[in-house]
Amino acid sequence: MTPTPQAPAPQANLELIELVAATMTAYYRDFADAAAREGLTPAQAKALASLRTPMSMRALADRLLCDASNVTGIIDRLESRDLVRRQPDEKDRRVKNVVATESGSQTMRRIRAQMTTTQAALDTLTEEERATLNTLLAKLRPAMECRLP
Amino acid sequence: MTPTPQAPAPQANLELIELVAATMTAYYRDFADAAAREGLTPAQAKALASLRTPMSMRALADRLLCDASNVTGIIDRLESRDLVRRQPDEKDRRVKNVVATESGSQTMRRIRAQMTTTQAALDTLTEEERATLNTLLAKLRPAMECRLP
DNA sequence: CCCACTTGCTTGACAGCCTCAAGCTTCTAC
């Protein structure tokens, strides 16, 4: 497959891609720092963040795009701190549903609140600019999340 | 500096932050997948990507925001594959400058070229939209990268 | 019913990432 008929000059995207990379790196650092302040690793915080709603181990592994055995370890460590609980599923006794405890939810709220760099950066934009960015990212999202082989 | 006089309702940013998070996650996955196709871990690819220009171990550790001892291991593994070389510095004999080999540079170019999901996603935007996104991210960048304690 | 098969979760082995503390060599400044 050749590139789209009138593909944008690849050159045109280079700077943009670099900007996306830089933004994402900064965002990740902000997230990791906030998690660390609560004594969580990025992977633990990511798992906890996914548990706004309860979820089986399997579903969590799919969401985090990693092996189920990896999730076992992460949830073990969260559970040993009472941030999360494993509940047997009623219908299928193989399944364990993971639920955030009240303490886990509070921790997650604190982490979100402590991502001050991202917040502050977004606040340097005008309201209109934020709206535009929102629109653009929303348009970008589906294609970004589409999963190739 | 306090936030702008009429700071945006925090509510206004919630969706935007979630979009940034989603975009960042997708971008990182694209990067990690492309690196994996070349047999590199994300950390190795990140280091290699930083070596467009040669750099001391110390400088690399600062750039990657991690401990110098960590960089030793990463560079060890890259060097054992001839993607990178340590060169003694002429002026300061404590320093080792890390240089990407030709093979290393080629590998990095292939990784960048294989980040097809990100490329394809950006191509769903019109030329004008890409320009706007570029402007917005460029404006966002300095505040995103500013390092708080 | 029973068998084979699949699915959900856990365990163990092993590699890589990451940090800290300790150590070596080489500057740098007094």
Add this chain to the structure above:
DNA sequence: GTAGAAGCTTGAGGCTGTCAAGCAAGTGGG
């Protein structure tokens, strides 16, 4: 010089990630 700082490496130890193997529990065909 000599003390201290700076650059790099090593070793210990925890976390993340993958794979292979195993157990328990659901599923479907004969």
